[in-house]
Amino acid sequence: MNLIEDLEWRHACKGMNGRKVPQNIVERILKAVSLAPSSLGMQAYKILVIENEQLKEQIFNEACLQQPIKGCSHLLVFTSYTQITEKYLDDYFRLIKLKRNPDDEWCDNYRKKIESFLERNQNNMEAWLTHQVYIALGIACVAAANEKVDSVPIEGFNKDTLNRILNLPAQGLSTSVLLPLGYRDPEKDWMNNQAKVRKDKEDIFEIIK
Numbered sequence: 001m002n003l004i005e006d007l008e009w010r011h012a013c014k015g016m017n018g019r020k021v022p023q024n025i026v027e028r029i030l031k032a033v034s035l036a037p038s039s040l041g042m043q044a045y046k047i048l049v050i051e052n053e054q055l056k057e058q059i060f061n062e063a064c065l066q067q068p069i070k071g072c073s074h075l076l077v078f079t080s081y082t083q084i085t086e087k088y089l090d091d092y093f094r095l096i097k098l099k100r101n102p103d104d105e106w107c108d109n110y111r112k113k114i115e116s117f118l119e120r121n122q123n124n125m126e127a128w129l130t131h132q133v134y135i136a137l138g139i140a141c142v143a144a145a146n147e148k149v150d151s152v153p154i155e156g157f158n159k160d161t162l163n164r165i166l167n168l169p170a171q172g173l174s175t176s177v178l179l180p181l182g183y184r185d186p187e188k189d190w191m192n193n194q195a196k197v198r199k200d201k202e203d204i205f206e207i208i209k
């Protein structure tokens with residue numbers, strides 16, 4: 001299938017049938033997510049991949065009463081760091097060294113650039129960190145569709161409760177958005193076979209020549 005066909009096939013799946021997504025397919029979706037671009041390349045997020053049925057049931061009962069949470073095969077929880085610490089930057093530069101082996105001067109300059117950016121954006125840090133994870137979310141939706149795996153982004157959940165269940169504050173993380181992965185159940189998924197509601201091209205694009 002080509003990309004447009006994949007995107008026309010996908011929809012916000014409202015009911016999933018519990019069937020498991022094979023591990024090799026999950027791995028390909030996660031690989032695509034790991035290749036998402038991120039500001040300054042920092043990937044300042046962590047994505048929890050929940051398969052545990054009891055945990056999904058608890059999240060459904062206490063934090064998010066939406067059927068795909070328990071009907072899915074894998075629940076992706078997109079969390080972002082709430083602050084960029086010195087240790088985070090140390091680890092990031094260790095990784096850059098390992099992958100590209102730049103010289104120390106380059107590393108010092110790039111680190112200064114990052115630190116000055118973080119300093120300037122301190123008041124807006126949480127919003128900036130949250131934006132990053134939505135790019136990964138978009139890639140996950142597309143990658144899932146490419147594998148004929150259903151998904152639905154979910155923001156309708158109780159953030160404090162979910163963060164507590166997953167013990168995120170202790171790790172300096174907070175949940176931004178969820179993405180259950182699985183297979184549609186045509187009986188429960190009222191979105192199945194619905195026409196797409198999208199603006200006309202001229203209403204969302206303005207071509208400037």
Ligand SMILES: Cc1cc2nc3c(=O)[nH]c(=O)nc-3n(C[C@H](O)[C@H](O)[C@H](O)COP(=O)(O)O)c2cc1C
Pocket residue numbers: 010011012013014066152153154155156157177191196197
């Ligand atoms: C950030 C975000 C949050 C969303 N939250 C929910 C949600 O909590 N529950 C839900 O059923 N759909 C949710 N959706 C799905 C949208 O309603 C859906 O993508 C939109 O109506 C377009 O329909 P389509 O995805 O089927 O083309 C969310 C989508 C996005 C991008």
